[in-house]
Amino acid sequence: MAMKDLGDLLEHMLQDIYYAEKQIVKELPKMAEKADSAELRQAFESHLEETKGHVENLERAFEHLDIAKKGEKCEAIEGILKEAKQIMDEIDDPDTMDAGMIAAAQAVEHYEITRYGTIISWAKKLGHDEVAKLMQATLDQEYAADQKLTKLAESTLNQQAA
Amino acid sequence: MAMKDLGDLLEHMLQDIYYAEKQIVKELPKMAEKADSAELRQAFESHLEETKGHVENLERAFEHLDIAKKGEKCEAIEGILKEAKQIMDEIDDPDTMDAGMIAAAQAVEHYEITRYGTIISWAKKLGHDEVAKLMQATLDQEYAADQKLTKLAESTLNQQAA
Numbered sequence: 001m002a003m004k005d006l007g008d009l010l011e012h013m014l015q016d017i018y019y020a021e022k023q024i025v026k027e028l029p030k031m032a033e034k035a036d037s038a039e040l041r042q043a044f045e046s047h048l049e050e051t052k053g054h055v056e057n058l059e060r061a062f063e064h065l066d067i068a069k070k071g072e073k074c075e076a077i078e079g080i081l082k083e084a085k086q087i088m089d090e091i092d093d094p095d096t097m098d099a100g101m102i103a104a105a106q107a108v109e110h111y112e113i114t115r116y117g118t119i120i121s122w123a124k125k126l127g128h129d130e131v132a133k134l135m136q137a138t139l140d141q142e143y144a145a146d147q148k149l150t151k152l153a154e155s156t157l158n159q160q161a162a
Numbered sequence: 163m164a165m166k167d168l169g170d171l172l173e174h175m176l177q178d179i180y181y182a183e184k185q186i187v188k189e190l191p192k193m194a195e196k197a198d199s200a201e202l203r204q205a206f207e208s209h210l211e212e213t214k215g216h217v218e219n220l221e222r223a224f225e226h227l228d229i230a231k232k233g234e235k236c237e238a239i240e241g242i243l244k245e246a247k248q249i250m251d252e253i254d255d256p257d258t259m260d261a262g263m264i265a266a267a268q269a270v271e272h273y274e275i276t277r278y279g280t281i282i283s284w285a286k287k288l289g290h291d292e293v294a295k296l297m298q299a300t301l302d303q304e305y306a307a308d309q310k311l312t313k314l315a316e317s318t319l320n321q322q323a324a
Contacts, residue, residue: 003252006319009262016245075248076269079241083178086237090165100171103280107238107273114272118265118315125319153280157168157287 010122011067017115018058019071024051024108027081031101036094037159040102040152047105047145054138061131080107095156102153109146116142172284173229179277180220181233186213186270189243193263198256199321202264202314209267209307216300223293242269257318264315271308278304 003009028051032044062069084104091097116139123132165171190213194206224231246266253259278301285294 002254003249003258003262004255005258006261009249009253009258009265012249013265075241075244076238077241079237079239079244080273082237082241087165087171087174091171092164093166096165096167096171099168099284100165103171103175103276106276106280110272110276111242111269114265114268117312118268121315121319122261150279153283157283 006122007126010119010126010128011065012072013115013119013122014058014061014065014067015070015072016074016076017112017119018055018062018069020074020077020112020115021051021055021058022071023074023077023081025055027084031084031088031105034088034097035101036098037152037156040098040156043145043148043152044105050141050145054141057134057138061134064131064134065128076111077108080104080111083107095159098156099153102149102156106146106149106153109142109149112142113139113146168284169288172281172288172290173227174234175277175281175284176220176223176227176229177232177234178236178238179274179281180217180224180231182236182239182274182277183213183217183220184233185236185239185243187217189246193246193250193267196250196259197263198260199314199318202260202318205307205310205314206267212303212307216303219296219300223296226293226296227290238273239270242266242273245269257321260318261315264311264318268308268311268315271304271311274304275301275308 003012025048028044028048032041035041035044059069087100087104088097091100116135120132120135120139123135165174187210190206190210194203197203197206221231249262249266253262278297282294282297282301285297
């Protein structure tokens with residue numbers, strides 16, 4: 001599809017991150033299952049619930065903007081999750097697995113942080129304040145999830161006989 | 163390759179981001195060429211020079227750690243750059259192109275920010291302080307580049323008849 005203005009770009013980006021969030025909903029339970037640390041497992045599980053809320057926030061945004069509630073294949077998240085799977089396939093040691101999965105999850109968070117940042121800035125510019133507000137609520141949770149992962153990384157690394 | 167401990171993960175991550183940096187060195191000149199705003203073109207050009215320095219910092223890290231100076235295919239950057247190319251192919255309007263390229267470049271920056279953050283934390287844990295220092299110098303430049311892009315996005319959007 002050709003994108004001729006910022007409105008088209010915003011629509012594209014919303015459908016891109018919608019696809020990404022839905023992929024993340026599929027992957028988080030697998031990561032929770034592989035987590036050795038109970039705290040990390042719980043972090044993945046609670047972020048799964050948040051992520052389902054992010055999908056709903058996007059659906060509300062689609063309604064506000066009267067655009068199709070559909071995902072557009074997001075090559076970036078595909079690549080990021082492919083790397084996560086590689087790491088998970090190639091590690092046996094539980095502590096190393098946790099460290100690798102935290103890194104993978106933080107790459108996912110950073111992708112979402114940059115995309116929602118862009119979406120909020122474009123939505124504001126186009127006067128879609130309600131959409132900007134919904135996406136800001138999601139972004140705040142992504143930041144918090146990333147910070148929680150940084151803290152878990154530190155405690156995981158400290159337990160680890162590196 | 164199987165990864166059995168944090169040292170293996172660190173090696174993997176360094177080779178992953180080395181591949182990514184080299185891809186970015188190839189893409190930035192194309193983005194600079196497509197930029198409509200002179201300021202954005204200059205930002206891409208000056209970040210290209212910085213990126214060449216990041217490649218050298220990684221080569222120094224490989225020497226310190228006595229590991230192979232080779233890239234490992236980074237699926238994440240492949241996906242992120244594929245999306246950047248899609249955006250660049252599907253936009254004609256110069257202002258919209260600039261907005262789309264800034265978003266794409268920020269996705270690249272965020273990927274690098276998360277990877278270098280992880281690398282620094284693992285390098286410190288393993289006592290590779292010299293490597294941590296080199297990667298911190300790179301990370302500081304990635305943060306600055308991301309902030310510069312945020313400012314450029316605001317001024318680009320303000321000029322734009324959205």
